[in-house]
Amino acid sequence: MGFFDDKQEWLAEVFAQYPEDRRRSALMPLLRRVQQDEGYVDFERMKEIAELVGTTATEVAGVMSFYSYYQGLPTGKYHIQVCRTLSCKLAGADELWHTLTERLGILPGEVTPDGRFSLQAVECLGSCHTGPVIQVGDEPYVERVTKARLEALLEGLMQDKPLDEVRKTLPDEDKMGKATIELDGEGGAS
Amino acid sequence: MPKVKVNDRTVEVPPGTSAMDAIFHAGYDVPLFCAERHLSPTGSCRMCLVRAGAPRKGPDGEWITDESGEVKIFWFPKLMASCTLAVSEGMVIDTLSDEVRHAQSGMVELTLANHPLDCPTCDKGGACDLQDRAYEYGLDAKFYTGPAGEPVYTRYAFTKRHVDKHHPLSEFIVLDRERCIHCKRCVRYFEEIPGDQVLDFIERAVHTFIGTADDGLPSNFSGNITDICPVGALLDRVARFRGRNWEFEQTPSVSTDDASGQFIWIDARSGRIERIRARENPELNDIWISDAARFGHEWADQDRITTPMVRKGGSLEPATWEEALAAMRQGLEGVERGRVGIVLPGDATVEEGLAAAELSKQLESGFLDFEGRTAVPASNFPAASFASVLEADYLLVVGDPTEELPIAHVWIHKRLRGVPMPPRFNHGTPIADLAIREHTPPDPRLLGAFAPHPTRVMAWAEARGVFEPGHASAFFAAFEAVLAGREPTEVAGVEPEAIRRAADRWRAAEKRVLFLGAEVLMDPEAAKLAEKIAKSQGAGVFAMTPAANARGLEAMGVWPTGDREGPRVAFIAAEAPPQKLLEMTEFRVFHAARMSDVVRRRADVVLPAKTPYEKRGTLLNAESRLVGLEPAHVDAGEAEGLTQALGLFADALGVQAPVRFVHQARKRFQERYRIDLDKLEPYGTLWRPRVSLTPRPVAPAEGNLYLRPSMWKARHRLGAVVQRALGALELAAHPETALAEGLDEGATLEVETPLGTLGARLVFDPELPKGWFFLPAGTPAARLPFRALVPQGGETS
Numbered sequence: 001m002g003f004f005d006d007k008q009e010w011l012a013e014v015f016a017q018y019p020e021d022r023r024r025s026a027l028m029p030l031l032r033r034v035q036q037d038e039g040y041v042d043f044e045r046m047k048e049i050a051e052l053v054g055t056t057a058t059e060v061a062g063v064m065s066f067y068s069y070y071q072g073l074p075t076g077k078y079h080i081q082v083c084r085t086l087s088c089k090l091a092g093a094d095e096l097w098h099t100l101t102e103r104l105g106i107l108p109g110e111v112t113p114d115g116r117f118s119l120q121a122v123e124c125l126g127s128c129h130t131g132p133v134i135q136v137g138d139e140p141y142v143e144r145v146t147k148a149r150l151e152a153l154l155e156g157l158m159q160d161k162p163l164d165e166v167r168k169t170l171p172d173e174d175k176m177g178k179a180t181i182e183l184d185g186e187g188g189a190s
Numbered sequence: 191m192p193k194v195k196v197n198d199r200t201v202e203v204p205p206g207t208s209a210m211d212a213i214f215h216a217g218y219d220v221p222l223f224c225a226e227r228h229l230s231p232t233g234s235c236r237m238c239l240v241r242a243g244a245p246r247k248g249p250d251g252e253w254i255t256d257e258s259g260e261v262k263i264f265w266f267p268k269l270m271a272s273c274t275l276a277v278s279e280g281m282v283i284d285t286l287s288d289e290v291r292h293a294q295s296g297m298v299e300l301t302l303a304n305h306p307l308d309c310p311t312c313d314k315g316g317a318c319d320l321q322d323r324a325y326e327y328g329l330d331a332k333f334y335t336g337p338a339g340e341p342v343y344t345r346y347a348f349t350k351r352h353v354d355k356h357h358p359l360s361e362f363i364v365l366d367r368e369r370c371i372h373c374k375r376c377v378r379y380f381e382e383i384p385g386d387q388v389l390d391f392i393e394r395a396v397h398t399f400i401g402t403a404d405d406g407l408p409s410n411f412s413g414n415i416t417d418i419c420p421v422g423a424l425l426d427r428v429a430r431f432r433g434r435n436w437e438f439e440q441t442p443s444v445s446t447d448d449a450s451g452q453f454i455w456i457d458a459r460s461g462r463i464e465r466i467r468a469r470e471n472p473e474l475n476d477i478w479i480s481d482a483a484r485f486g487h488e489w490a491d492q493d494r495i496t497t498p499m500v501r502k503g504g505s506l507e508p509a510t511w512e513e514a515l516a517a518m519r520q521g522l523e524g525v526e527r528g529r530v531g532i533v534l535p536g537d538a539t540v541e542e543g544l545a546a547a548e549l550s551k552q553l554e555s556g557f558l559d560f561e562g563r564t565a566v567p568a569s570n571f572p573a574a575s576f577a578s579v580l581e582a583d584y585l586l587v588v589g590d591p592t593e594e595l596p597i598a599h600v601w602i603h604k605r606l607r608g609v610p611m612p613p614r615f616n617h618g619t620p621i622a623d624l625a626i627r628e629h630t631p632p633d634p635r636l637l638g639a640f641a642p643h644p645t646r647v648m649a650w651a652e653a654r655g656v657f658e659p660g661h662a663s664a665f666f667a668a669f670e671a672v673l674a675g676r677e678p679t680e681v682a683g684v685e686p687e688a689i690r691r692a693a694d695r696w697r698a699a700e701k702r703v704l705f706l707g708a709e710v711l712m713d714p715e716a717a718k719l720a721e722k723i724a725k726s727q728g729a730g731v732f733a734m735t736p737a738a739n740a741r742g743l744e745a746m747g748v749w750p751t752g753d754r755e756g757p758r759v760a761f762i763a764a765e766a767p768p769q770k771l772l773e774m775t776e777f778r779v780f781h782a783a784r785m786s787d788v789v790r791r792r793a794d795v796v797l798p799a800k801t802p803y804e805k806r807g808t809l810l811n812a813e814s815r816l817v818g819l820e821p822a823h824v825d826a827g828e829a830e831g832l833t834q835a836l837g838l839f840a841d842a843l844g845v846q847a848p849v850r851f852v853h854q855a856r857k858r859f860q861e862r863y864r865i866d867l868d869k870l871e872p873y874g875t876l877w878r879p880r881v882s883l884t885p886r887p888v889a890p891a892e893g894n895l896y897l898r899p900s901m902w903k904a905r906h907r908l909g910a911v912v913q914r915a916l917g918a919l920e921l922a923a924h925p926e927t928a929l930a931e932g933l934d935e936g937a938t939l940e941v942e943t944p945l946g947t948l949g950a951r952l953v954f955d956p957e958l959p960k961g962w963f964f965l966p967a968g969t970p971a972a973r974l975p976f977r978a979l980v981p982q983g984g985e986t987s
Binding site: 054 | 386387388389390391392393394395401402403404631633634649
């Protein structure tokens with residue numbers, strides 16, 4: 001069964017937003033819907049979307065792969081995106097990435113056996129002054145991610161606490177002004 | 191028209207011209223990678239940077255002047271990509287200053303930074319835009335010297351990007367992702383020309399690569415991307431590794447793979463055809479050719495017959511021409527002249543047709559026919575030119591142009607996207623035509639598409655429908671009813687609303703073009719109605735005949751006449767002659783280029799033939815345009831042309847053939863029609879002869895196996911690469927129909943066809959009319975009883 005088979009009303013609403021001969025414009029909302037509901041967009045869904053908007057699976061794949069938001073492989077309950085562009089890199093994003101992959105035992109495209117976590121390196125998230133930055137799912141950023149803050153974050157998420165609550169439990173290392181220094185070099189913060 | 195100053199020369203160009211075309215028009219050069227003729231300019235490679243400026247008008251409407259009273263030029267603050275910059279009155283363009291040259295060499299340097307520089311092993315070497323520009327800019331001492339003034343070969347100190355190097359995009363195309371410079375020509379090509387968006391950029395930034403999610407690039411025009419790729423990233427897998435560009439002997443000729451007469455280059459090396467490329471003809475095929483024309487040439491090197499052969503003791507043995515003549519004399523002895531049959535191939539040239547018609551007239555024989563002949567002559571319909579498609583207000587398609595006349599598919603798509611006929615400059619077609627825009631959807635209101643099976647162009651058509659095979663006349667009757675102001679009569683499978691809408695649009699249009707497929711041309715009743723509609727409404731018609739030179743052969747009088755007794759002997763130059771002819775004749779002379787089953791079993795004497803790639807001759811294409819074939823440098827043994835072979839055959843009959851050589855045929859043609867076939871226009875000469883022939887049915891249409899048209903003819907499928915690409919023939923049917931016969935999807939079976947028993951794989955298509963099986967083989971639109979032999983236990987999931 002197709003994903004959109006039981007969403008005809010929603011589809012009609014989306015298509016109504018665009019001129020009739022520009023149905024292709026509905027590509028993004030449709031992709032977004034699948035990503036939101038299923039956590040990723042698999043090839044069958046891409047073909048289904050292509051058929052609905054009147055294009056080829058190739059174009060859907062082209063659009064989808066342009067945006068880091070869309071996933072082609074299944075993701076965990078908490079999909080962690082790590083910014084790896086210059087500012088965050090200087091602030092220790094490489095070490096953060098290293099710690100994360102070690103700690104979770106996964107690489108991009110994989111999901112932890114408990115189905116909780118998946119990982120992705122992304123380009124600039126636009127919060128250079130608070131690097132290194134990660135984003136969990138669609139939630140607001142977690143900033144200045146030192147090793148201690150990371151540990152606390154993962155600890156909280158393991159217990160499936162809401163992110164807002166977990167956020168409150170993170171050690172406040174901002175004031176120490178050491179976030180960047182602590183993660184710098186091997187081993188990171190002690 | 192705006193006057194533009196390019197360096198020191200002033201030229202006048204039409205408004206909307208790009209700066210790039212103004213530069214070339216003025217006789218200057220500018221480097222480019224991403225702009226390409228007939229594609230939208232996007233400015234993605236930034237190679238064509240120039241310095242440009244223009245005067246401005248003040249509030250008083252006068253040009254603003256500088257202190258000295260001269261018109262002041264306001265220079266753009268940065269260098270501009272000339273391909274996306276439209277000219278304006280008084281624009282000044284500078285392509286020669288150091289600033290411009292430095293920027294351009296910087297772009298070459300950037301493009302080369304991650305380019306593998308494997309030119310010595312790259313098939314594009316010697317014909318590569320990037321290589322040429324690297325030579326031009328690569329070692330400019332002015333910009334690249336070390337501290338001691340020594341030349342600097344590269345300033346890039348890091349390891350180059352390593353990615354997939356031999357990625358097969360399809361069986362026909364291989365992609366080298368390291369060589370790709372992301373000019374996007376191929377991506378734009380697929381969207382804008384055939385309208386099959388099967389290639390796209392995947393990922394972004396430094397990770398970007400060209401890729402597809404549609405297996406095997408499903409398009410009839412995928413090969414053109416190998417021509418337009420400015421580097422060696424996209425290569426033709428038939429031609430790959432077959433030679434270097436400077437080794438090929440290039441012959442400008444014409445493809446005989448369909449009735450459009452697409453212009454091609456035949457690249458041969460050491461007596462073998464290695465590659466076919468598109469040759470520009472802005473009135474016919476632009477710079478595009480179909481995949482069949484490009485990849486389907488391998489048969490010309492396979493199982494060639496290089497000497498005459500004579501049947502001795504049951505088997506064909508090589509012989510001399512004298513022996514062949516003697517054998518023919520013996521076999522033809524005592525045969526009544528009027529009982530000699532002659533069958534030509536569908537791509538016999540006008541000259542050959544003339545020779546055959548003259549001989550047939552001399553013999554007073556009515557058995558003159560050609561392969562792929564339709565029941566109704568194409569000449570009955572007023573021809574239209576491809577250029578007229580762009581001016582038409584409504585296009586009605588009854589058939590499948592994508593398969594029957596592939597280049598028509600491209601022109602239909604151009605029309606629906608609103609692309610105008612490009613102007614001509616000193617350098618020819620505009621390289622960056624700003625009138626072409628990316629992402630223009632086709633306008634469905636301009637097209638009505640109907641056929642006995644779903645077709646590719648139906649996706650663009652507002653009015654469309656699938657009728658049952660054999661019901662084309664019902665369709666035209668309903669169409670005519672609406673034109674006459676009545677309600678449409680019923681056509682099984684087609685919604686009356688679709689017919690009403692198509693007919694209304696047709697009536698409201700001023701200029702109309704009608705495309706008729708074999709389904710109509712094989713059905714005298716439907717053809718008659720179509721002819722009436724076209725003629726009463728002044729529409730141009732494309733008769734999409736299976737034979738490449740149907741109009742030419744018809745014009746020469748190659749058409750069966752009279753009801754005589756069957757021929758006793760036959761001269762057969764067709765690849766798959768009618769079974770009936772083979773059965774009724776006692777002695778058969780074959781003129782064949784290639785050994786095939788039918789030759790092996792049925793020939794008494796075989797004369798070696800030239801393939802169309804080796805001929806000098808003329809075709810009259812579907813537009814009624816004369817286009818010329820030139821012989822490529824191919825080693826064909828003792829092969830002779832059809833005209834000479836017919837002459838020898840006439841000798842054996844004891845008759846002096848009126849035309850024995852191509853130049854004699856051309857002389858006669860000139861006497862008769864006042865056209866010199868030696869001196870055709872560069873893009874072909876439109877010629878609309880008056881021909882009157884009586885429709886003549888081809889074969890009785892019985893049964894529920896329908897041979898649907900395919901661009902890929904039997905001979906194309908002989909090539910190893912084509913075979914691998916196409917796989918088994920697809921026998922398509924409505925699921926209910928197939929299941930009623932006990933056949934499940936994916937079953938492999940053998941089907942009896944006029945081409946012999948062919949292996950096929952069953953596919954379901956719920957859009958097909960019920961009760962029919964569709965096979966893309968043999969004479970299009972022919973119908974025969976469906977005989978599927980023992981399913982071989984295929985995967986019946």
